[in-house]
Amino acid sequence: MPSVHFDSSVAPSADTQTNTQSDNQTDTQTDTQQMPQVVVQSNGQVPLDENWTHIVALVDCSGSMTIVNPQNTANELTKLVREQSSTRITTTLATFSNEYKIIKNKVDGKEFMVTASEINPNGPTAIQESFCKIIDDTGSELAAMNDVRPSKVIMIILTDGAENASTGQYAGTQGLNLLREKIKHQQEVYNWVFYLLAANLDAVSLGKTYGIPESCCITYAHSQGGCSNVMNSTSQALRRMIATPLAQLSANRTAVLTNTGYTNIERNVSMNYCVGNTGSNLPMPNQPVFTLPAMPNIPTIPVHLAMGASVTTSMSNPPVLTNLVENLPALATAMPHPADNI
Secondary structure, eight states, X not given: OOOOOOOTTSOOXXXXXXXXXXXXXXXXXXXXXXXXXXXXXXXXXXXEEEEEEEEEEEEEOSGGGGGGOHHHHHHHHHHHHHTOOSSEEEEEEEEESSSEEEEEEEEEGGXXXXXXXXXXXOSOOOHHHHHHHHHHHHHHHHHTOOSOEEEEEEXXXXXXXXXXXXXXXXXHHHHHHHHHHHHXXXXXXXXXXXXXXXXXSOHHHHHHHHTOOGGGEEEOOSSHHHHHHHHHXXXXXXXXHHTSOHHHHHHOHHHHHHHHSOOHHHHHHHTOSSTTOOSOSSOOTTOOEEEOOOOTTOOEEEEEOTTSOEEEEETTOHHHHHHHGGGSOOTTTTSOOGGGGO
């Protein structure tokens, strides 16, 4: 693991977590340290349980998240955690808009369940402030564990917009720099893994400003289907990460994150507006164009299907338009969301 010297004068409050990932080990174990699959430290520090992963989800609940359907998002979050069944999982869920809240704390992954009312969208997006606070709160929780701690801490951030509401020390460039320091500290000293899931912006570029590796950042289509797809992609990435031994992650973090991060297929799927499509939302070259019958004097509307064909329909076929609406790209993707100002 890289050697890191952290200046306590600027250390995030989460730095009280004891560094338990020293390379030195001993054959002398206390009764507490004789648990199966526990990495024992020789310097009196708290041991790590190789079979225990703690997942922290920070979910954007700003007004614009209404578009991805809170009930569907709640179901997908529940499934994401419960699918990680190969090891012991505990989960903390926090939400943010202009207000940061911890909704569930250290819940057994097998019992984890999210409801739509718990992630009800409202307000603007204070992502820098909330991100800093969840890092601090998680670090404090881990520091309070004196017998054994999870060997991996995975933090997932789900958002659909840029920062616009953080206050005080968390606002502006000062807040961004503070967040970068906290993320860097937890990555380099404690091997935390961060996943950034973002719509309406380039997740890789945003992750770069935060200091999160490109392999752990993914952009998703701003729709119910897009959110489902990115949750499925993230579930696959988590399985690969959780299956990686702690020693391997500590010894060669960059290579591990590259090998376990999002694949190109997972990225492509996540950019689809419908569930399960694999490819571009735009028509593929040389695809046939079909024309549905239209009433005279009623203008026709071209519609591009996510599966790669084109169709022309008209207002005389409202049932067809209704069935296709989820396939349509969000025309205002790059525009600010008025709902964020509610």
